[in-house]
Amino acid sequence: LQTVIDGIADPIMAISTDYHVILANRAAKESFPKHAMQPGPTLCYQLSHGSDVPCSDNNQTCPLCEVLETGKEAREIHEHFRTGEEKRTYEIKASPLYNEDHSIRGIIETSRDLTDILNSEAELNEKTQHLHFVTTHDQLTHLPHQELFFDRLQRPTFKPLRSPFF
Secondary structure (H helix, E strand, O other): OHHHHHOOOOOEEEEEOOOEEEEEOHHHHHHOOHHHOOOOOOEHHHHHHOOOOOOOOOOOOOHHHHHHHHOOOEEEEEEEEOOOOOEEEEEEEEEEEEOOOOOEEEEEEEEEEOHHHHHHHHHHHHHHHHHHHHHHEOOOOOOEOHHHHHHHHHOOOOOOOOOOOO
């Protein structure tokens, strides 16, 4: 099993109901902060958040808690800070891990780093806005030109401006 999951590029961990990491693939181990890798039991929140307590932030629900509560797959977006690195954004999917008696033993958690995708989307959005501005405003004065005026006229929500002096 270890050989199989080590071949997967995204980090995968099996986590018990008491937050202990039962199994992790090579990608997960490589993403762990170096100071978190200590001998003995490893807790998931120490690895992912460098915290001494489980995820409790309103913005970052604990995937394990959600799976234990619902019994179903959970999807979360978490922001992790790595030592010496900037904030990274991850999509986390957690599925129930069952015992033979069908009770939940923990979760199987996969994560995907979305940081580069989100940064590319933001950059593309910025370039699109710039392109729109360049095509609707005069290059020298930065004032809107007639193309923007006609675009606004064609919109159904166009309302003429009313002067406060009339």
